[in-house]
Structure formats: C-alpha cells, structure tokens
Amino acid sequence: MSTTxxxxxxxxxxxxxxxxxxxxxxxxxxxxAAPLLAQMxxxxxxxxxxxxxxxxxxxxxxxxxxxxxxxxxxxxISEEGGKKVLTFSSDFKTNDMAPDLKVIFSPSATPLAAxxxxxxxxxxxxxxxxAPLKSSKGAQSYVIPASFDLKGQKSVLIWCKxxxxxxxWSPLKP
Numbered sequence: 001m002s003t004t005x006x007x008x009x010x011x012x013x014x015x016x017x018x019x020x021x022x023x024x025x026x027x028x029x030x031x032x033a034a035p036l037l038a039q040m041x042x043x044x045x046x047x048x049x050x051x052x053x054x055x056x057x058x059x060x061x062x063x064x065x066x067x068x069x070x071x072x073x074x075x076x077i078s079e080e081g082g083k084k085v086l087t088f089s090s091d092f093k094t095n096d097m098a099p100d101l102k103v104i105f106s107p108s109a110t111p112l113a114a115x116x117x118x119x120x121x122x123x124x125x126x127x128x129x130x131a132p133l134k135s136s137k138g139a140q141s142y143v144i145p146a147s148f149d150l151k152g153q154k155s156v157l158i159w160c161k162x163x164x165x166x167x168x169w170s171p172l173k174p
Contacts, residue, residue: 056080062156062170067112067120069095071168075156077144084144086130086156096136100162103130103142109154109171119165122157133158 056078063074073092078085086103094101104127111127112120128148134140144150158167 059084059150060172060174062173064092064094064158064168064170067157067166067168068118068160069098069167071158074170077150077172083146084148084150085141086144087141088139090139092139093137094133094158094167098136098160098163098165098167100160101133101136101167102159102161103133104128104157104159105130105148105150105153106155106157106169107152111155111157111169112166115166119163121164122159122166127157127159128153129161 058076058078060077061075064071071092071094073089075086075088075092078087106122106127108126111122114123114126115121130144130148131142134142153172155169155171157169159165160167
C-alpha cells in the first residue's frame with residue numbers, strides 16, 4: 001500500500017470503528033488489509049433488536065414491561081470472561097425525566113403484584129440495587145458482583161429511588 005492510501009485507509013478505519021462503537025456493533029481485530037465491514041457483528045444475545053449472540057450464551061433474558069413510564073427494549077444476562085453481565089439492548093428506552101434511576105433485582109417474578117399504580121412503590125427489603133442506571137436509553141452493561149445470588153432473583157426492574165416509583169420491570173426468563 002502507498003503511504004497516502006495507507007493513511008486514508010487507517011483514517012477511514014478509525015471513523016468506521018468509532019461509528020460502530022457508538023452504534024453498539026463490535027468490530028473484531030484483523031489485519032488492516034482486510035475489509036472492516038466483513039468483520040462487524042452485533043453484540044450480546046437476546047430477545048430484542050440490536051442484540052446477537054456475540055459474547056456468551058444468555059443465562060437469562062427478558063423484555064421490559066411498562067409500570068410508571070413507557071419503556072422499550074430488553075436485556076440478557078450472560079457470562080463474559082468469567083463475570084456475569086446484565087446487558088440492555090440498543091433499543092432500550094425509559095423515562096429520561098425521572099431522577100435517581102436504579103437497576104434492581106427482585107426475588108419475585110411478579111414484583112409489582114403487591115404495589116399500586118401510578119408509582120408502583122416497592123417495600124424495603126423486597127429488592128437489591130445493582131447499580132445506578134447509566135442512561136435512560138441505549139445499550140449498556142452492568143457487571144453483576146460474584147457475591148450476588150443471581151439464582152435467587154426472578155426479575156429486573158428500573159426503579160426511581162427518590163420517589164420509590166418503578167418505571168419498568170421484566171421477569172427473568174431462561
């Protein structure tokens with residue numbers, strides 16, 4: 001390759017890799033002479049748009065159901081590099097105006113059964129907080145601590161701690 005062609009190719013490859021990363025597509029490493037488009041594949045297996053079987057077999061999955069707020073998207077829980085990871089699909093979206101959103105687990109497959117709309121408040125001790133929600137939309141991943149008993153959990157929720165309001169939930173499905 002000529003120096004000019006090589007520089008243009010690398011610049012184009014960097015742009016393509018950046019665009020792929022922002023869209024949730026994984027680009028696998030290969031020699032620069034190989035076509036990059038042929039090496040792209042979706043990440044993470046699961047039930048929703050934007051999720052393929054890239055990182056590991058799904059241990060659990062689900063699609064979010066509206067509680068307090070409209071919601072779209074789903075998730076998978078898979079093992080990656082010896083760690084359990086909860087990954088939201090690229091089409092995930094919930095209320096972007098709600099403050100203090102958390103990703104939580106519940107040992108109940110029907111965690112909202114004992115609550116009332118419109119807020120669907122949860123009782124203390126009926127859930128475990130995994131992490132603050134990173135974004136109200138788009139693909140995102142959360143490492144589940146090794147000490148966390150995932151087998152004892154039956155659902156995933158998006159919950160507003162400040163107002164004790166559940167935005168969305170989903171039972172864990174194998």
